[in-house]
Amino acid sequence: MTLLLYFAASLAVALGLAHSILGERYILIRLFRRDNLPQVLGGTSFTIGTLRFVWHETTVVLWGFAALLIQLAQDCLTATSAAQTLGWTLIVAGVLPLVFTRGRHISWLALLIIGGIALARAAQA
DSSP states (O other), X not given: OHHHHHHHHHHHHHXXXXXXXXXXXXXXXXXXXXXXXXXXXXXXXXXXXXXXXXXXXXXXXXXXXXXXXXXHXXXXXXXXXXXXXXXXXXXXXXXXXXXXXXXXXXXXXXXXXXXXXXXXXXXXX
């Protein structure tokens, strides 16, 4: 079972990487060339940034799952380690809307708060 868990974690990492690279190259770039994207907050830059960060959130989440699978494989998954993994995954997820929308999509605030709460729980132990 340990080997299968490592295999699953490897697949999650590879899938996340493929999703971000191939999606950016073959879907997002082509989508953003269209001239009929919704204009939100005065233009299409917010729409493009939102679509881009949401697309890449999938990769961040898959990598967080991979970290949990590795902890399962090593038989060291605890409430504290799960809280740390979830916290850091959510912190990274919160940085994406900050970067891609320059903070205009306020999901970053909720993601950072949720991640911070998870990290605070991890620090209690």
